[in-house]
Amino acid sequence: xxxxxxxxxxxxxxxxxxxxxxxxxxxxxxxxxxxxxxxxxxxxxxxxxxxxxxxxxxxxxxxxxxxxxxxxxxxxxxxxxxxxxxxxxxxxxxxxxxxxxxxxxxxxxxxxxxxxxxxxxxxxxxxxxxxxxxxxxxxxxxxxxxxxxxxxxxxxxxxxxxxxxxxxxxxxxxxxxxxxxxxxxxxxxxxxxxxxxxxxxxxxxxxxxxxxxxxxxxxxxxxxxxxxxxxxxxxxxxx
Amino acid sequence: xxxxxxxxxxxxxxxxxxxxxxxxxxxxxxxxxxxxxxxxxxxxxxxxxxxxxxxxxxxxxxxxxxxxxxxxxxxxxxxxxxxxxxxxxxxxxxxxxxxxxxxxxxxxxxxxxxxxxxxxxxxxxxxxxxxxxxxxxxxxxxxxxxxxxxxxxxxxxxxxxxxxxxxxxxxxxxxxxxxxxxxxxxxxxxxxxxxxxxxxxxxxxxxxxxxxxxxxxxxxxxxxxxxxxxxxxxxxxxxxxxxxxxxxxxxxxxxxxxxxxxxxxxxxxxxxxxxxxxxxxxxxxxxxxxxxxxxxxxxxxxxxxxxxxxxxxxxxxxxxxxxxxxxxxxxxxxxxxxxxxxxxxxxxxxxxxxxxxxxxxxxx
Numbered sequence: 001x002x003x004x005x006x007x008x009x010x011x012x013x014x015x016x017x018x019x020x021x022x023x024x025x026x027x028x029x030x031x032x033x034x035x036x037x038x039x040x041x042x043x044x045x046x047x048x049x050x051x052x053x054x055x056x057x058x059x060x061x062x063x064x065x066x067x068x069x070x071x072x073x074x075x076x077x078x079x080x081x082x083x084x085x086x087x088x089x090x091x092x093x094x095x096x097x098x099x100x101x102x103x104x105x106x107x108x109x110x111x112x113x114x115x116x117x118x119x120x121x122x123x124x125x126x127x128x129x130x131x132x133x134x135x136x137x138x139x140x141x142x143x144x145x146x147x148x149x150x151x152x153x154x155x156x157x158x159x160x161x162x163x164x165x166x167x168x169x170x171x172x173x174x175x176x177x178x179x180x181x182x183x184x185x186x187x188x189x190x191x192x193x194x195x196x197x198x199x200x201x202x203x204x205x206x207x208x209x210x211x212x213x214x215x216x217x218x219x220x221x222x223x224x225x226x227x228x229x230x231x232x233x234x235x236x237x238x239x
Numbered sequence: 240x241x242x243x244x245x246x247x248x249x250x251x252x253x254x255x256x257x258x259x260x261x262x263x264x265x266x267x268x269x270x271x272x273x274x275x276x277x278x279x280x281x282x283x284x285x286x287x288x289x290x291x292x293x294x295x296x297x298x299x300x301x302x303x304x305x306x307x308x309x310x311x312x313x314x315x316x317x318x319x320x321x322x323x324x325x326x327x328x329x330x331x332x333x334x335x336x337x338x339x340x341x342x343x344x345x346x347x348x349x350x351x352x353x354x355x356x357x358x359x360x361x362x363x364x365x366x367x368x369x370x371x372x373x374x375x376x377x378x379x380x381x382x383x384x385x386x387x388x389x390x391x392x393x394x395x396x397x398x399x400x401x402x403x404x405x406x407x408x409x410x411x412x413x414x415x416x417x418x419x420x421x422x423x424x425x426x427x428x429x430x431x432x433x434x435x436x437x438x439x440x441x442x443x444x445x446x447x448x449x450x451x452x453x454x455x456x457x458x459x460x461x462x463x464x465x466x467x468x469x470x471x472x473x474x475x476x477x478x479x480x481x482x483x484x485x486x487x488x489x490x491x492x493x494x495x496x497x498x499x500x501x502x503x504x505x506x507x508x509x510x511x512x513x514x515x516x517x518x519x520x521x522x523x524x525x526x527x528x529x530x531x532x533x534x535x536x537x538x539x540x541x542x543x544x545x546x547x548x549x550x551x552x553x554x555x556x557x558x559x560x561x562x563x564x565x566x567x568x569x570x571x572x573x574x575x576x577x578x579x580x581x582x583x584x585x586x587x588x589x590x591x592x593x594x595x596x597x598x599x600x601x602x603x
Contacts, residue, residue, distance in 0.1 A: 054443035074445050082443040088436030105444045144440070 006068070007032045007152050007183035008053060013062030015048055015206075022048040024206035025062070030185055030199075032151075035178045037197030038187040039230065045206040046187040047085065050156050053185075054082045067152055078106050081150035085157050087141040089129045096125035099143050106148035115147040118173055135166050142170070146177070153177065155186045159193060171196050191227045202230055209237045261516060269522040276530050276545075283542030288366045290316045290373070291324040291336030298344020304355070308337065308377040314370055328358065328396045330575065334366035334539075335359040337374050337391075353378055357391045361398035362566045363537045364407050397567045402481060409480035410565040411534040411558040416470055417493050418500045418554065419525055421463045425504025426517040429455065434513065448598045452591060456501050463497030464490075483568030488576075492560050495583045499553060502590035509597040528554040553586040 008030035015023040023045045030036040038046050051057045052064055055072045064071050067079060089098050099112050116122040119139035124132070129140060138158065146153055155174075159167045171193070174184050178198070186197065194200050195214055202209040202217070210217055210233045214226060221229035221236075256263060294305045308316045316337075319327070324336040338356040340346075347353055357374050359367045371393065378389045398406065432438045441451060471489060474480045482489070507524065511517045530536070531545060532554035538546060549555050560579030563569035569576040 051443075056439065056442055074447065077443060078445045080443075082440065084436050084439055086436045088440050090437060091435065102440065102444075105441065105446050107445065 005031055007034075007066070008036075008185065009063075009065040010049070010053075011063050013049070013052065013059045013064060015045075015052065015057060016060055021206050023052070023059070026203065026206055026208050027062075028201045028208050028211060030183060032183050033178060033181050034198040035174055035184045035186065035196070037194045037200045038185060038203055039189070039191070039194050039200050040187075040203035041189055044203045046203060047156055048206075049203070050082070050154050050185070050187060053154055054080060078148065079151045081145040081148065081153040083141055083145040083153070083155045083158055085160065087134075087137040089137060089141055089144065091130035092128060094126050094128055095121055095132070095140050095143075098129060098140060099147050102144040103147040106150075108148040111147050111149060115143040118146070119143045120169070135162055138162055139166070139170075142173075151182060153182060153184045155184065157187050157189070159188065159190070167193070191225075191230070194226055202233055204234055204237070207237070209233050262519065265519045265522065269519075269526075273522060273526050273530075276527060279545060280530055280536050280541060283545065285540050285542040285545070287312070287314050288334040288369045288537075288540055289332065290314050290370050291319045291327060291333050292316050293321045293324050293336055293338045294318060295321070295341045296339045296343035297341055300344040300347055301339040304339060304377060308373065311373045311377055313376065314373040316373075324358075325396075328360050331360060331362075331539075333360065334363065335370040351388065353389045353391075355391050357393045359393065359395050361395035361402070362407070362562050363533075364402075364404065366537055366540070367395075397483075398481070402566075405478060406481040407562075407566070408534065409474055409478065410482075410561040411532075413470055413474055413480075413489070413565075414493060414496050414557040414561045415529065415534060415554070417463060417467050418496045418557065419521075420466065421459060421497050421500035422504045422525070423518070423521065424462075425455070425459050425501045426508045426511070426520060427514050428459075429505050429508040430511060430514045430517050433508070449595050451598060452502070452505060452595045455505055456498065456591070459501040459504075460494070460497055463501065464494055467493035467497055480565070482565045484564035485570060488564050488570065489561065492557065492564065492580065492583065495580065495587060496557050499583060499587045499590060502587065502594050505594040506590050506597060509594075528552050531555070532558045534558050553583055556582040 006029050008028065010029075011027050013023050013026050014021065026045060026049060028038075028049075038049065040046055048057065052059060053066055053071075054077060055074075058072070066073075066076060069076050090101070093101070096112060096116065099115055103109065103112055103115075113122060116125055119142050121136065121139055121143060124136065129137060132140065138161070142155075142158060145155070159170060162170065174186065175196070178184055186193070188194060197214070199211065199213050200217060201211045210220065212220065217229045217233070218224065218226060221232040223229050223232060256266075290308075292305045292308055294301045296302070305318060308314070309318070319336070321338065324333065324338075327333045328336065336358055338358065340356065343355070355374070355378075357371065359370060361367055371391075374391060375389060393400070432441075467490065471486070471493065475482055475486070503524070507520050508517055511520065531538075531541070531549045532552050533549065534554075538549045538555060541549060556579045560576055560583065563573060563576045563579060571577065
């Protein structure tokens with residue numbers, strides 16, 4: 001596989017906060033056009049890794065390449081969408097004003113309607129974000145991160161606190177976008193979501209334990225359930 | 240009513256404060272700092288107002304009086320020519336001078352009336368009062384012995400007897416009001432951006448740091464300029480604060496103050512993690528400037544070390560500039576106004592650079 005086929009290429013990345021190593025030699029490769037699941041428990045380094053991919057953090061060691069370019073590269077960020085864990089929006093602006101603002105800072109003017117229709121919020125476009133329910137805010141936040149039609153979408157636990165029905169809806173959207181050629185990296189600690197990814201990376205204590213499709217990981221661990229596979233591969237790495 | 244439930248709230252509050260060392264430091268430290276500053280300003284034994292004595296008197300009384308006032312502890316008086324006195328008055332080096340006319344001794348002997356001329360700089364009422372008092376005191380010895388009346392003829396270089404306190408303080412406060420409100424609003428708005436997570440999103444976009452700072456600056460400056468115009472119109476049209484200068488110049492200075500305040504707000508918000516902490520900058524940043532910028536207490540009579548501090552505070556120059564324009568009618572050809580404007584502009588550049596530099600990409 002050539003470097004041009006990779007949307008994300010992280011090699012041996014280390015990030016320390018004081019004495020804590022949030023990332024401890026993590027490496028992963030995400031191919032263009034796939035939905036990649038970054039799976040791991042809380043505090044395993046998922047958010048640190050994602051924040052590094054948008055240049056919010058610099059690695060202490062190792063290299064990070066996004067869409068074939070070395071970070072930091074601000075212009076590259078116009079092609080990347082980033083959805084933070086918390087729905088980071090302006091509560092006193094309307095849904096549409098929020099989306100329009102994030103489009104504008106990424107150099108886009110249109111696409112607002114498409115983005116809002118994608119997350120079923122076009123009818124609520126005039127509502128102030130402060131008046132929305134949690135699930136609607138999550139969807140609005142998603143619209144903000146994809147309104148500029150990024151080639152790479154980084155979603156940090158997008159379905160936390162989202163009800164099953166909406167979760168299914170969101171995953172349908174992710175699959176649609178991937179089918180349209182976009183690359184999506186989703187972090188999660190929910191195993192049943194992982195089944196919907198093309199490939200998975202299991203992360204623990206700042207290291208990638210294993211990478212592969214769901215079937216591959218199950219086969220490698222010799223178990224039926226993904227959860228068991230994760231536990232077994234963790235033990236194997238620790239031992 | 241349950242005392243246990245009330246107690247739970249009280250205890251929780253105290254627990255929160257115990258963790259917030261910064262708020263504790265402010266709560267118990269700031270009052271001491273502010274009061275100490277106030278005490279130092281008022282009792283620190285700073286310089287007394289400077290004045291000149293122009294003795295044109297051919298007779299003996301003039302030099303007696305000149306010596307009398309030069310020995311006064313309430314003012315620092317020294318002899319000079321009238322031309323020099325007038326020049327120093329204009330530049331603000333002296334707060335006033337006493338002129339003893341050529342026929343002063345004769346006049347006193349013939350009419351038993353002591354009528355020196357007292358000319359005051361006039362832009363700072365505290366100084367004018369001190370000089371008038373010192374002058375009359377220096378005459379009391381003479382007046383008591385010879386049974387003469389003391390009726391000085393007072394004139395003002397700037398301002399005048401028709402000026403009231405609002406005329407003097409209004410000029411300074413127009414600048415202060417704009418600075419203070421804009422500073423607080425910007426600091427809080429920027430922290431909100433950080434707290435709600437949107438700053439992280441901005442940082443993960445192609446936005447450059449200067450673009451964020453400039454965007455904020457333009458947005459808040461627009462608001463601040465409307466506010467400045469409103470404050471100015473109200474002061475001049477409703478309160479009838481005296482203005483001897485060009486309204487556009489006042490507005491220019493106000494605009495610079497607004498730009499300074501916006502960027503100071505952005506800059507300082509980097510050193511606070513909550514809106515709560517941002518508000519705490521008020522006693523640290525705003526109050527000392529109000530005490531030391533010459534709004535209430537003239538910088539020229541502060542104790543030496545404080546004067547050094549005053550001379551590096553931006554508000555000092557803004558206040559001086561406002562008084563220069565409104566009370567003295569200064570225009571751009573005045574070197575003192577040029578200095579005021581240049582210093583405030585310099586501070587603007589400084590905080591813009593500081594805000595941009597400290598707006599780290601790391602936002603957590």
